[in-house]
Amino acid sequence: GQQVMQIPQYQHVQEGEDFTTYCNSSTTLSNIQWYKQRPGGHPVFLIQLVKSGEVKKQKRLTFQFGEAKKNSSLHITATQTTDVGTYFCAGTGANNLFFGTGTRLTVIP
Amino acid sequence: DTGVSQNPRHKITKRGQNVTFRCDPISEHNRLYWYRQTLGQGPEFLTYFQNEAQLEKSRLLSDRFSAERPKGSFSTLEIQRTEQGDSAMYLCASSLAGNSPLHFGNGTRLTVT
Numbered sequence: 001g002q003q004v005m006q007i008p009q010y011q012h013v014q015e016g017e018d019f020t021t022y023c024n025s026s027t028t029l030s031n032i033q034w035y036k037q038r039p040g041g042h043p044v045f046l047i048q049l050v051k052s053g054e055v056k057k058q059k060r061l062t063f064q065f066g067e068a069k070k071n072s073s074l075h076i077t078a079t080q081t082t083d084v085g086t087y088f089c090a091g092t093g094a095n096n097l098f099f100g101t102g103t104r105l106t107v108i109p
Numbered sequence: 110d111t112g113v114s115q116n117p118r119h120k121i122t123k124r125g126q127n128v129t130f131r132c133d134p135i136s137e138h139n140r141l142y143w144y145r146q147t148l149g150q151g152p153e154f155l156t157y158f159q160n161e162a163q164l165e166k167s168r169l170l171s172d173r174f175s176a177e178r179p180k181g182s183f184s185t186l187e188i189q190r191t192e193q194g195d196s197a198m199y200l201c202a203s204s205l206a207g208n209s210p211l212h213f214g215n216g217t218r219l220t221v222t
Contacts, residue, residue, distance in 0.1 A: 031208050042200060043152060045210035080133055088151050092208050096142065099151035 004091045004100040012106045019076040021103035023089035030092045032065055032072045037102075038085040046074075078106045111135075113214035115201050118158055121220045122191055129187045130217045134203030141184050142211060152200055158184060159206065163167040191221045 003026045013019050023032065024034040031050045035043035047056055049065035049072060056063045062075045072089055080082050114133040122128050134141050139160050144152035145198035155174065156166045160181035173191075178184040188195055198218050 033208075033210060035211075042213040043211070045212070048208070048210060050208075060153055090211075096154050096157050097211060098154060099144075102149075102151045104149075 004089060004093055004098050006087075006089060006100040006103050008103055010104045010106070011102065012108060015081060015107050015109050016078050017081050019083070019105055021026065021074050021087050021089075022104075023074075023091075023100050025070045025091050027053050027091075028069050030069075032069075032092070033090045033097065034063060034072075035088045035090060035099075036073040036085050041085075043099075044085055048052060076105075079105070081107050081109055113198075113201055113203050114211050115214035115217050117217055118215065119218045119220075121222065124191055124193060124221055126191055127187065127189045128191060129185050130199055130201075130219075132186070132201030132203075132214060133182045133218060134183070134201070136182075136213055137205070138203035138212070139181065139206055140204045140209075141178055142202040142204070143184070143186050146198045146200055146204065147196075147214070155186075188219075192221075193221045196221045197218060 006023050033048045034046040036046055037043045047063050053067045053071050054065040060077045064073045086102045086104045088102045090097045116131045142157040143155040146152045155170055158178040159173050161178050161198050173189045174188045177219055198216045200213055200216045202213045204211050
């Protein structure tokens with residue numbers, strides 16, 4: 001079945017350091033979405049990537065979709081305490097969305 | 110936009126009992142999804158509806174689980190003969206058709222004792 005893996009599982013950074021999470025799919029994806037889930041909250045949509053090699057930026061966040069459309073990354077520049085949470089990638093299967101295992105980010109002030 | 114609403118927020122039940130959860134999606138969204146999430150894991154796909162039609166159901170979902178969306182608006186998820194392994198957060202999400210972003214509700218946390 002479809003699997004979407006993320007690394008690392010956990011990441012602790014000092015405030016101001018950069019952070020990157022990587023997402024890998026066992027199959028080619030038609031698109032990939034990224035979500036953020038704060039502790040005790042529900043996943044909230046961040047962005048969607050559709051094109052091979054696509055790069056999108058949202059302020060300090062940079063999202064990239066691989067050329068083969070099987071991997072993606074999220075990079076946060078100069079982390080802040082508000083960035084705390086778990087970041088999930090989600091790949092589109094036949095008709096539904098499969099979530100990755102997530103990367104839990106802790107930012108130490 | 111009132112968002113996706115789920116009820117109840119919490120449910121504690123004894124093993125063997127049946128439980129039913131309700132999800133009210135964003136009104137103009139015709140897709141509705143159910144996911145299950147356990148601590149430290151990503152949301153696990155259970156099933157989804159396009160309007161009132163249930164188009165896909167995870168093979169991981171046992172026959173004790175059933176979902177309905179009778180009028181293409183709200184949806185219910187029923188678990189029969191609950192087991193301790195069913196303890197999890199049950200998330201509902203809705204979206205416009207296609208690959209649109211999912212809007213999640215706050216979830217129903219089920220604890221089976």
